[in-house]
Amino acid sequence: MTGAHQAAVIPQKGGPFSIEERATPEPGPGELLIEVKAVALNPVDHYQRDFGMPLVPVYPAVVGFDTAGIVVKVGSNVSSALAPGSRVIAFASSFFKNGSPDYGAFQQYALAQSEGVVALPDALSFEQGAVFPLAVMTALTAWTTIGIPLDTMYSPEDKQAVLIWGGASSVGTFAIQSAKTLGFTVYATASPKHHEYLKKLGAHAVFDYTATDVVSQIVEAVKKDGVNLHTAHCVVKESLQPTLDVLKETKGDAAAKVAHSPLLPEDHPTLDKTEITFNFPPTDKVVRDKHMYQCFHGWLQHGLKSGSVVPSPALQVEDGGLRGLNAALDKLKVGVSGKKIVVPI
Ligand SMILES: NC(=O)c1ccc[n+]([C@@H]2O[C@H](COP(=O)([O-])OP(=O)(O)OC[C@H]3O[C@@H](n4cnc5c(N)ncnc54)[C@H](OP(=O)(O)O)[C@@H]3O)[C@@H](O)[C@H]2O)c1
Structure with missing residues (x-):
């Protein structure tokens, strides 16, 4: 043409x-x-x-x-x-x-x-x-950025949990959908009007990020559920400090990993034994193309066919x-x- x-x-x-x-x-x-x-x-x-x-x-x-x-x-x-x-x-x-x-x-x-x-x-x-496209690629890249392959399939016995701060955002909704397919128990934050919707997408529990005690609410729920929470995705700005406050209480002496989707300020907060990584696709073209193929022809295509992704x-x-x-x-x-x-x- x-x-x-x-x-x-x-x-x-x-x-x-x-x-x-x-x-x-x-x-x-x-x-x-x-x-x-x-x-x-x-x-x-x-x-x-x-x-x-x-x-x-x-x-x-x-x-x-x-x-x-x-x-x-x-x-x-x-x-x-x-x-x-x-x-x-x-x-x-x-x-x-x-x-x-x-x-x-x-x-x-x-x-x-x-x-x-x-x-x-x-x-x-x-x-x-x-x-x-971009929301799926970003949500999936967050996993590989912190070393979690996209074919991960935790079983309930693994008791692996993840915190997604900003669950009602476009990227956040696919972070939740993909966390579920990887086998995580998903804790998310969002305005109350979105809680039921995010549970339908796969969140186990959703918390109002404007509540003054949101951190202690999440920590309490995680402890009550008896799961291991040392993984998080900060999807939106201003979410790193409260995420670290949660992890501090839930990870114990274990190492933790956080993917951060907005630009990561140089003077960002830190936490002992916690790796915080800016979420970005691989810079090497060959590696990135392979990753993109896995995101689209792997996770998205299979999820659309099976109905597990909406x-x-x-x-x-x-x-x-x-x-x-x-x-x-x-x-x-x-x-x-x-x-x-x-x-x-
Ligand atoms: N690194 C990358 O490659 C990459 C790629 C794409 C996007 N991004 C970044 O990822 C972020 C998300 O993008 P998006 O398109 O998904 O955004 P979006 O859909 O426009 O985000 C809007 C949502 O953010 C939520 N939100 C705002 N502040 C919040 C807070 N303090 N706590 C919890 N939720 C909060 C709101 O939730 P409620 O409605 O519940 O209030 C709202 O629904 C942006 O910063 C974007 O620049 C990065």
């Missing part, structure tokens, strides 16, 4: 998006060209639009990560399971492609590497499919297509509560 398509382009550092025509690219080996039907928004998108950070190395830029759409063309070495015409979920990002705008999600046609593309089940809409959190669909992206992203910037903003394209 040759031709041109519309894209939400960041013309220079500091945005905003403007709608421009771009040449439609050809997929290279191991790549697919996706006709984007829906995109989902992530906090990183407004940081990149407004500040050029995390680094946007090329302008005009096309950013965004999360798409669902239809395969229109495949390069060599792509599985026949992803043939043209297939409905797919696709991690489409210029971030890991040296900023090449052909790969960003926020356009009508985007390139994606096959490791990050899986079939969208018939029962799910494009809008539902778009919620998965779209989460609740969708907030915003209209306007590519032209609506500035306003939709401004809404995310103000903040969401238990919602994923999705824009049909």
Whole structure:
């Protein structure tokens, strides 16, 4: 296919998006060209639009990560399971492609590497499919960042527990879903209105993070349940100190590990025998591609087929297509509560 398509382009550092025509690219080996039907928004998108950070190395830029759409063309070495015409979920990002705008999600046609593309089940809409890519990749990368392989399967006798601080966030909901499939007993924090929902996703117990005694509530529950809590994922900002306060009481003399998804400040709090690691995909391309394959073709694809993984959190669909992206992203910037903003394209 040759031709041109519309894209939400960041013309220079500091945005905003403007709608421009771009040449439609050809997929290279191991790549697919996706006709984007829906995109989902992530906090990183407004940081990149407004500040050029995390680094946007090329302008005009096309950013965004999360798409669902239809395969229109495949390069060599792509599985026949992803043939043209297939409905797919696709991690489409210029971030890991040296900023090449052909790969960003926020356009009508985007390139994606096959490791990050899986079939969208018939029962799910494009809008539902778009919620998965970056949140799933981030939630799963947190496990491997702290040395927990994705094929881990603890049994109840292992009594392994995890604390997920920020369970109602987009990443948090997949942290809960994946923790459950790994066999952890899941303790999470969220506003009370989300507690029942997060239990349906797999949390064993959920705590209101605004309660002044939230730390002691969690510690008490863990001790009563008789499980081993020395693993945590800080999904949201300002969650490290209370997480360490919990671990201090629950880990005893054992070592503990914490994955931290927001940027980790240099002067962050610490705890004895506790390793705190910024959650980020492997920097080596070969290792990262293999990891991405495990996230999408392993955990996500199997989970969607078996029904153990569902779209989460609740969708907030915003209209306007590519032209609506500035306003939709401004809404995310103000903040969401238990919602994923999705824009049909
Ligand atoms: N390292 C990486 O590669 C990577 C990748 C993607 C995202 N991230 C980062 O991960 C974080 C989460 O992203 P996201 O898209 O999942 O965010 P999000 O969905 O926009 O997060 C919103 C949610 O955060 C919850 N929240 C806010 N403050 C909280 C607190 N103090 N305690 C508990 N929950 C709190 C709110 O819960 P309630 O509704 O219950 O109040 C709200 O539902 C962001 O900082 C993002 O930048 C990092």
